[in-house]
Amino acid sequence: MTDMTPLLAVDGGGTSCRFALIWEGQRLEHEGPGANLTSDFDGAVAALWEGLEALSAKAGVRLDVLAEVPTYLGLAGMIKPELGSRLADAIPLARLRVQEDRPAAVVGALGLRRGVVAGLGTGSFVARQSAGGMAFVGGHGLVLGDDASGAWMGRSLLRQSLRASEGMCDATELTREVIDTFGGASEIILYAQAARPVDFARLAPMVVAAAEAEDAVAVALLQDGAAYIERALLVLGWRAGEAFCLLGGVANAYAGYLGVEIQASLVEPEGRALDGALVLAERFAAEVTA
């Protein structure tokens, strides 16, 4: 995938940032704290400085030399071009491409193949890679979207449990378990007021386990999530036979709920997002040195 050309790549997510440096034919890696350009710009800058210094030490190369290496950053919260310009002013890298974190995940999973990736972790997105480039659906954060994600699963579970407790839908073993575990409806309301997406996502395994036991509320949630994924595939122009990758912590829960043609196209991801970031760094290097 990469020759002797020096390259630097970062897969920066909200939970951790992964760095890879190709230097004198060696691949060096580092993992540091998370970064999100929108919710904590200064924290993201600090995380990148920390990672660059760690790589500099690991490779035994001065930071001002490292700064000349063509670099690709895939960063969570990179939702506006202005953020990329601000970032470029705050870190020493001279040859830099900044994008959101999804393209690296897509290229990591599919390599150069045409196909669709559904990323279903704490948040969610669906992306298609084709000859024309990449197209995306979803994401948007939990308040307005992130359908089918782990956070969406957990929040939906609490919502349905409250609805069941007041007779707005049928109660099941799962909804009764939720009410009992929290200690009543008012405790659930309090929890939800302060919960971050990651707090909701912690409840997702309850849904997955209950669906395996055929709990009606859990099964309906996974059916809703799968319908969202299928709709996104349709909108993105996915065609039967084209590779389809499921990524992320709750991805496997949906496999059995998708249409047979989609299931038949399921492939394992080729690599991680960091591998994809390195491919994109190589592509960027070819552009800037061409």
Next chain:
Amino acid sequence: MTDMTPLLAVDGGGTSCRFALIWEGQRLEHEGPGANLTSDFDGAVAALWEGLEALSAKAGVRLDVLAEVPTYLGLAGMIKPELGSRLADAIPLARLRVQEDRPAAVVGALGLRRGVVAGLGTGSFVARQSAGGMAFVGGHGLVLGDDASGAWMGRSLLRQSLRASEGMCDATELTREVIDTFGGASEIILYAQAARPVDFARLAPMVVAAAEAEDAVAVALLQDGAAYIERALLVLGWRAGEAFCLLGGVANAYAGYLGVEIQASLVEPEGRALDGALVLAERFAAEVTA
């Protein structure tokens, strides 16, 4: 409704607290800042002290005398009995009943009649008053509920506009207007991350106006909201002919979307929540002096 017995009543909402004092046959009122026992306990205590001192001055009666008057407090955020006990320790009132804010709204609207009230302001609830007392559905706050409310309407509008912008549903004049007004999808995502329910509710009039012009997304939203209200009526055991009151800033938007039997049962509210709080204060006074 009230005789010469001194009574004190408070209708305490998140935006403002309304106080009424019956003293020597006169009704005195005061309106002060909002209170929510769950999200800001100390602020609620301060708002109540301020109101009691204002009434004390208005009525020309010392605070320690006022403190003996039977008092009914209907307060937003009163979701656990412990909060009522903590509050009783923090204010000087000797004869006090503390409840959430919905019963006063129901009694204010229906008086002593049997019937259903749908409260559709920034948040939402549906309640039925019958010989057996009151039963409630909904509320729960915007994260998990408040279906059909103004905040729900505004948030749903942003969600559908994002979905339309990526082809997940049909775009309409309204969804294009929203994308243009905000200046793109990423600006909507940023807005939603920080928005409080009241910020979403500010967008509700766009939905109501567009529905009047038969915009498909707006009409579908009001149909969803109306279906929720109808389901709540069913769950609460409402029967055709029983009074049905719509309260709150977005209430009127739904009238035309409800079933004909429900529309035929629509009645104007008898009074305000503060009137209901006074009725409940009178009932409390009769209990403690019996």
